[in-house]
Amino acid sequence: MSPLPPANAMAERLWGRSAAVAIGKGECVRCRKVAAVTQWSQRDQMEWRISGICPDCWDALFPEDDDDGGPAR
Numbered sequence: 001m002s003p004l005p006p007a008n009a010m011a012e013r014l015w016g017r018s019a020a021v022a023i024g025k026g027e028c029v030r031c032r033k034v035a036a037v038t039q040w041s042q043r044d045q046m047e048w049r050i051s052g053i054c055p056d057c058w059d060a061l062f063p064e065d066d067d068d069g070g071p072a073r
Contacts, residue, residue, distance in 0.1 A: 007051045019052030028054035030061075 008018040011029045022029035026037075029052035036054075037045050044055040053061070 011052055019050075022052040023049065028052065028057055030054070030057040 008020055011017065011019040011022070015029050017029060019029050022032075023035075026035050027033065028035055028048075031054060033054065035048055037048065040048070040055055044058075047058060048054060051058075
């Protein structure tokens with residue numbers, strides 16, 4: 001699975017590089033840390049392959065989400 005064009009364009013505008021470049025380097029597009037994909041849940045792995053955003057950055061960007069992907073209650 002590769003990043004969708006909107007994810008690439010958004011990442012380029014926000015963080016100066018596309019999600020595809022970050023994923024290709026095995027890094028988070030936002031924090032630029034090495035992606036520890038094997039230590040993540042399947043859901044986090046899938047999200048990183050789509051957006052290039054690691055779980056820590058995802059949680060910082062979307063604090064209202066809970067672990068099942070829905071809004072926090």
